[in-house]
Amino acid sequence: MLTPSLICPVRNCACRLELGPWGARCERGHCFDRARSGYVNLLQPQDRRSSTPGDSRAAVRARQRVLDGGLASVLRRVLLQAVGDCRGKMAGSEVSGLSSVLDVGCGCGYFLAAVCREFAAEGWGVDLSSAAVDAAARRYPDCRWLVVNADRSLPFADAGFDLLLTITSRKNPAEFRRVLRPGGRLIAVVSGEEDLAELRERILGEALAVDRVAGTVELFRGMFDLENEYLARDRLFLERPALADLLISSYRGARRRPQEKLARIDAMEVTLSHRLLMFRLAEGTTYK
Template identity: 40%
Template sequence: MVMSRPVLACSVRGCGLPLERHDAHVTCPSGHAFDVARRGYINLLQPQDRRSPAAGDSREAVNARARLLAAGIGRTVLDAFVHRAVSLDFEPDATVIDIGSGTGDALAEMASQRPISGLGIDLSTAAAEHAARRFPHLTWAVANADRRLPLVDGGVALILSLHARRNAPECARVLAPGGYLLIATPAHDDLVELRESVMGERHQRERADALLGEHEPFFTLMERSTVRERRPLEREALLDLLRSTYRGGRSSEATRVAALQQLDVTLASDFFLFQRRTLPVPTDLKQQ
């Protein structure tokens, strides 16, 4: 049985052999096996990942994000992100992975516009379940992408990272030379009004310098841009923003939002398009 691309790799520490898919599980040639959940996603979590305090987004956070997108909130950023990804130069049916795929909307939107072999990876079981239910034609996996990406070396054409954490050496390892990494991070004024009114702080720290430094050894920065939308939001949408953004929101913050009728809110993201250098990655920077 030949597994179609993307070529998933065994996530057992020190293994990394290609996985082959059977009906209800996937296995590597060394005999490590992982379940394919009844709902269609592949669970590649290792015991040390399950014990991690950051077990990924809760079902409540995933549902809140899905409701916001369904109401068009955050669509400007998502559509611009997908538009940039779709217009990149790569072969039809190339492997595209979304790290921190969440509700699955970005990858699914991209797949609706261009033929790709898509894989979404998220640490949250609730997120993978949600995405697999809505977009069963794509592959969804639960894995800790902070540690190691569950993919063989050099087979990926494009990595998407929309407001998610990622590991730069791992992104470089799985990308083909010349492959792309498209990242969106919250801009300095993202949700500024909400942060000001419920958290008493206006500015968030600048992320760009740290991000550029992390990726510089492996990637060339091709483009940088910012996308914004600003719109009046009612209380329910504000509560959903809090649920989706601040990991459920502390109760004191939810109480302050509940006292608001409406608030003009800015949603803003910085986009960074990197291209994998064609030179080999220096061995002292390679992971494992």
């Protein structure tokens, strides 16, 4: 079983990075320390636009409370079903099983850890937020966690992963194609049109029904073909703290809106809805 190889993110280097207990180092001597919690920060100065890029610590904590509170249990179940289907489709292809999974924009690691536990796969999580990756590394030391700007490039050698996940997160089609093994699969999770619609309407004054499926299929067109689609939908009656956490951790726009409207809601029923899109590399596509 081949394991994914890391490559040095320093501009014009791209040597193989050796990962050890101390951190990561390439043969040209570029070094990246391992944080106490276990993650390695590979961000280069050109990769960041602020001193604390990606989700803030407050957003990460809100997301953790949402996940710990079981609010994503339906999404988790459907994701595991989709990954099981991927594994079934891979059997007999160039990829004979599910040994390595990369989660792009992994946040606090909840979904990657669940997938790796269920399928005994090697998990790699990358995120731009060091607060998110720190939280992931503390809680799930069995996976590998890196701070990376996935909009630029992924610090991995070609064709190292059997499965890529992007869960309401970043999508970099060219890099996804490059690091996915022939026969591998990509699962992109996007918010459904009715996700938190009741709450968005009350707080933001409107609940735009955005079809993210069509946009995602279009984004990957020519590189990935849509193979299957799943819906994860739930209706929950939630009190104000959980509603606030959901808004903060899901909708960037909502973070800046006044909190007064939320303060007037004690509890309400909300819809949680996500679409899971399973893709395979487009016919005739190779990673080169």
